[in-house]
Every structure is written in C-alpha cells, then in structure tokens.
Amino acid sequence: MATKKSQESATGKAEGKTDPSASDLAAPSPNVHTNLAIADIALRGGSFLARRAVEKTLLGRKYTPGKAKAILKGRSFKETIFHTALSRIAMQSIPGAILVGGGLIAKTLYDRGKARQAKAEGEAALDDMAEAGAEEAERS
Numbered sequence: 793m794a795t796k797k798s799q800e801s802a803t804g805k806a807e808g809k810t811d812p813s814a815s816d817l818a819a820p821s822p823n824v825h826t827n828l829a830i831a832d833i834a835l836r837g838g839s840f841l842a843r844r845a846v847e848k849t850l851l852g853r854k855y856t857p858g859k860a861k862a863i864l865k866g867r868s869f870k871e872t873i874f875h876t877a878l879s880r881i882a883m884q885s886i887p888g889a890i891l892v893g894g895g896l897i898a899k900t901l902y903d904r905g906k907a908r909q910a911k912a913e914g915e916a917a918l919d920d921m922a923e924a925g926a927e928e929a930e931r932s
Contacts, residue, residue: 859922865929866921 819827844864851860882892903910 862922862925863918865925
C-alpha cells in the first residue's frame with residue numbers, strides 16, 4: 793500500500809507544485825491570432841476528414857468502396873454549396889434547426905411513400921455521379 797506522499801509524487805502533485813495555467817502552456821506561435829488561425833484550420837480540416845469518412849461509410853453499406861468514392865467525387869459544386877448552406881442554417885439557430893430538420897423529415901416521409909420511384913431515381917442519380925467522378929479521376 794502506497795503512502796500519501798508517494799501517491800502525491802506519483803500523480804505529479806508534490807509539495808509546492810501546481811498545475812500549469814493556460815498562459816504557461818506552450819503555443820505554436822507567440823502571436824495569438826496566428827494560434828487561432830492554426831486552430832481554426834486544424835478543426836475545419838478535421839471536420840472535413842470526419843465528414844468524408846462518415847459519407848463513405850454510409851455509402852459503403854450498399855456500394856463498393858470504389859463506387860462510393862466515385863459518387864462523392866461526382867457531386868456538383870451546386871449540391872455541395874446547397875448542403876453547406878443547409879447545415880449552416882441548421883447550426884446557427886433553433887428555428888433554423890427546426891426548419892431544416894422538419895424539411896428532412898418531410899422529404900424522408902415523402903421518399904418512403906414513393907419508395908419504388910425514389911429508389912430508381914436515386915440509383916440513376918448516384919450512377920450519374922459515379923460516372924462523373926470516374927471521368928474526373930481519369931482526367932487527373
């Protein structure tokens with residue numbers, strides 16, 4: 793059984809030592825604005841990578857990884873901007889979240905009501921996106 797003094801030294805809280813404050817921690821740059829820019833870029837980049845991983849996972853349940861990647865590459869700029877705008881509206885206010893969430897629920901219920909037609913239309917749209925992504929990959 794360890795004594796109280798050995799427990800304190802094992803946890804790093806020996807006599808007279810305190811936890812470092814936020815001002816004592818090292819930052820990449822002495823300029824606060826630079827550090828904020830670095831944090832912002834890192835968070836946005838991480839968010840982008842996480843979003844892509846989730847999208848590929850959701851598509852990967854039904855499609856091969858290659859086709860899922862091609863579908864994601866085949867999205868138009870207009871679709872990307874529209875989805876970004878919807879997510880920002882939903883994240884900025886409670887009424888926006890209710891509006892966007894309600895619209896998504898309505899669309900889901902409508903699609904379920906028209907399941908057969910929606911499935912055929914969705915498959916055709918995804919095939920078009922996959923073809924556009926494959927063509928873009930060939931050009932690169």
